Amino acid sequence: MIIGAIEAGGTKFVCAVGDEQGNIFEKLVIPTESPEITMPKVYDFFQEKNIERMGVGSFGPIDINEKGGTYGQIQRTPKIDWIDFPLAGDIEKNLQVPVVVDTDVNVAALSESRWGNAVDVDTCLYITVGTGIGAGAIVNGGTLTGLSHPEMGHIAVRRHKKDTFAGACPYHKDCLEGMAAGPAIEERWGKAGIELAEDPLVWEVEAYYLAQALVNYIYILSPERIIMGGGVMQQEQLFDMIRENVLEMLNGYVSSPRLTEENINEYIVPPGLTNEAGVKGALGLAIR
Secondary structure, eight states: OOEEEEEEOSSEEEEEEEOTTOOEEEEEEEEOOOHHHHHHHHHHHHTTSOOSEEEEEEOSSBOOOTTSTTTTBBOSOSOGGGTTOBHHHHHHHHHOSOEEEEEHHHHHHHHHHHHSTTTTOSOEEEEEESSSEEEEEEETTEEOOSSSOOOGGGOBOOOOTTOOOOOOBTTTBSBHHHHHSHHHHHHHHSSOGGGGTTOHHHHHHHHHHHHHHHHHHHHHHOOSOEEEESSGGGSTHHHHHHHHHHHHHHTTOSOOTTSSTTTGGGTEEOOSOOTTHHHHHHHHHHHO
């Protein structure tokens, strides 16, 4: 079977053709501009490829409730040109193939569960910390959905005692994303994270917020592994700081061999897949 896959990101669309085994035969990167500019280029790539179905992992918010009347429609995204764009419907109309859509973080979680650092567990969480913060979960072999997709980047967090920053989220100010995403780091400290690598206070504050989020996810979702990616997590010192904070915050309440000093390094881990995680996840979505 020939399958199409799209990683629809805020800065670029990655389009690919592959098969049920996750092999990618051909790939093209297209800048994300307006739908009128970007989508015709997407359709040109897939013409004559004889794809039989399409999987899409998209930036959001996007409606992924298949029972609703706006499935696959992009919602109140900061990318103004894309608000209310019927992504799934437009692809289906132009390429004449069935289309399944999920969030970019959900398909990244799916990708890691099939081919990455979560192949040996049944449940996992993938969280990306970059321009925004989002998370996707795999439960019972599928991505976690409900009313629509989870918005785990916007949970409330306790303020660090040394932090007076008001928060950068336009909706909630001091939610997790407002306190710990890349733009929050830059706005708080006056420099991008990459320029602050040697400042221990920056990463003490960052690890404190991210660890709180992980503890909440552990309590609610009980994932067997947590994978952390995104630009901010390129600061590798964060991993040990987050792990230490998580164990301290849990304080032994969740009894699992995975949540011990001996095993925490194998519980909170970086992605196993890098450049192709999103598009392979979209491929996996279509396969499923």
